[in-house]
Amino acid sequence: MAAASQTRHIYQEQLNTVVEYINNHLDSKIDIAQLAKLSHFSPFHFHRITRALLGEPIGAYIARERLETAARLLRYSDNSIETIAYSVGFETPSSLSKAFKNYFGISPSAHRNKKNVLIKKQNTMTTKLNIKKPKILDIEDQNCLYYTMYGDYQSLDYASAWKKLWAEVKSQKLFTKGIQMIGIPHDDPNVTEPDKIRYDACLIIHKDAKPNGDVGVKTLKGGKYAMFLYQGSYKHFAQAYDYMFNEWLLNTEYEVRDVPCRERYISHPDRVAEEKLKTEFYIPIK
Numbered sequence: 684m685a686a687a688s689q690t691r692h693i694y695q696e697q698l699n700t701v702v703e704y705i706n707n708h709l710d711s712k713i714d715i716a717q718l719a720k721l722s723h724f725s726p727f728h729f730h731r732i733t734r735a736l737l738g739e740p741i742g743a744y745i746a747r748e749r750l751e752t753a754a755r756l757l758r759y760s761d762n763s764i765e766t767i768a769y770s771v772g773f774e775t776p777s778s779l780s781k782a783f784k785n786y787f788g789i790s791p792s793a794h795r796n797k798k799n800v801l802i803k804k805q806n807t808m809t810t811k812l813n814i815k816k817p818k819i820l821d822i823e824d825q826n827c828l829y830y831t832m833y834g835d836y837q838s839l840d841y842a843s844a845w846k847k848l849w850a851e852v853k854s855q856k857l858f859t860k861g862i863q864m865i866g867i868p869h870d871d872p873n874v875t876e877p878d879k880i881r882y883d884a885c886l887i888i889h890k891d892a893k894p895n896g897d898v899g900v901k902t903l904k905g906g907k908y909a910m911f912l913y914q915g916s917y918k919h920f921a922q923a924y925d926y927m928f929n930e931w932l933l934n935t936e937y938e939v940r941d942v943p944c945r946e947r948y949i950s951h952p953d954r955v956a957e958e959k960l961k962t963e964f965y966i967p968i969k
Contacts, residue, residue, distance in 0.1 A: 692896035697722045698736045699831065699899040706869075709749055709771050715741065738833070738878070747879065750786050752941065753779060754874045757795045759928055759939040764791050770941065787874075812923055817909035817931070822965070825903045827865065827885040828852070828892055835877040836868060836920070844884035851898050852886060863887040865903070866946035872921065906940060908965040916957045920946075927966055940967035 701722045705713060718741065719729040733741045749771040756767045768779035783791045828851055830844045845864065852858055867883035885903065894900045909931075913923050924944075932939060945965040952960060 694724070694732060694736060695897040696894050696899065697724060698733065699894070699897070701733065701741075702737075702831070703899075703901060705745055706748060709745075709752055710769065711772065713745055713772070746782070747786075747875075749773070750783055751870060751874050753783060753791065754787065754794065755871055756939075756941060757791055758871075759932060761938055764795070767791075812919065812926060813914040814923060814926060815912040817911045817927075817966070819968070820908050820910050820965075822905040822908055824905045825887045826889075826892070827887050827901060827903055828857075829867070829883045829885040829899050829901060830897060831899070832882050832884065833878065834880060834882075836872060836880060836882060837918070839882060841884065847898060848884060848886045851892075851895060852888070854895075855890075855892055857888050857890045857892055859889045861887070861889060864948045866948065867903075867943050868946065869943050903945070904942065906942070907968050908945070909937065909968050911964040911966070913962045913964060914959060916960065917952070917962070920962075923964060927964060932966065932968075937968040940969050942967045 701718050704718065704721055715729075722729060722733070724732050730741060733744075737744050739747075753767050753771045756762055756770070757764070760767075762770070764779070765776045768776040771779070773779040773782070780791055783789075783794075787794065828848050830847055832839045832844060852862070863886070865885040865887055867885060869881040869883065870879070872880060887903075892900050909927075911923070911927055928939075944967065947963040947965065949961040949963060950959070955961075
């Protein structure tokens with residue numbers, strides 16, 4: 684049992700490298716043979732191993748990431764459909780349109796022209812949000828330990844993720860002042876199926892660290908962000924994102940950059956009342 688656990692530990696560490704490569708190269712041709720080499724998995728078993736860990740074939744994962752990224756850009760940027768098609772790896776706008784309609788059941792132009800209509804159904808309950816006007820910030824690159832989880836944002840076991848990451852800080856003697864708890868919600872739940880949604884729990888660190896199984900190490904790239912300070916329950920994050928994207932972003936001169944949003948958790952949920960929890964949302968803009 685211990686040997687099997689160690690094997691999965693190593694496989695997960697290698698998969699993290701593959702997933703990060705894919706998501707950083709959606710605008711390029713992604714060669715499966717290169718991914719197999721990058722993963723250090725046996726070439727004979729690469730597809731079976733990645734399918735077991737991802738829950739879908741590697742080709743399907745790449746195709747889905749391209750289409751879901753295109754959906755977000757159509758929804759939250761003014762880039763032309765042609766530009767978006769090339770930015771997510773399609774050779775022509777028509778090939779994006781065909782794949783998009785097959786996957787979502789709606790054309791890219793129809794999706795763009797109906798930004799107020801969600802691709803997936805969601806609770807339309809409105810909540811009065813305690814959220815401040817954004818500050819525009821330029822953030823430097825930051826190194827982090829991270830742990831990836833898949834599933835509905837409302838049902839993920841965040842406590843175990845943070846416990847795992849802090850244990851790694853202790854094990855590798857990484858503790859310093861200024862460690863931040865950051866969440867990276869990679870997927871829009873209005874677009875991605877719940878079991879495919881990807882979330883990274885991250886600890887910003889200031890010492891050199893090593894990956895360890897399912898705990899990875901990477902650099903969060905800096906850039907310009909709109910930072911919103913929100914006070915309230917984590918249960919209302921979906922409404923907060925709706926406000927930031929549908930009301931604020933679409934009515935400013937800013938466009939969203941093709942990188943994930945960030946959430947910085949300022950309060951500790953075990954020590955602060957739910958309605959007084961403070962969170963900073965970082966929306967990547969240009």
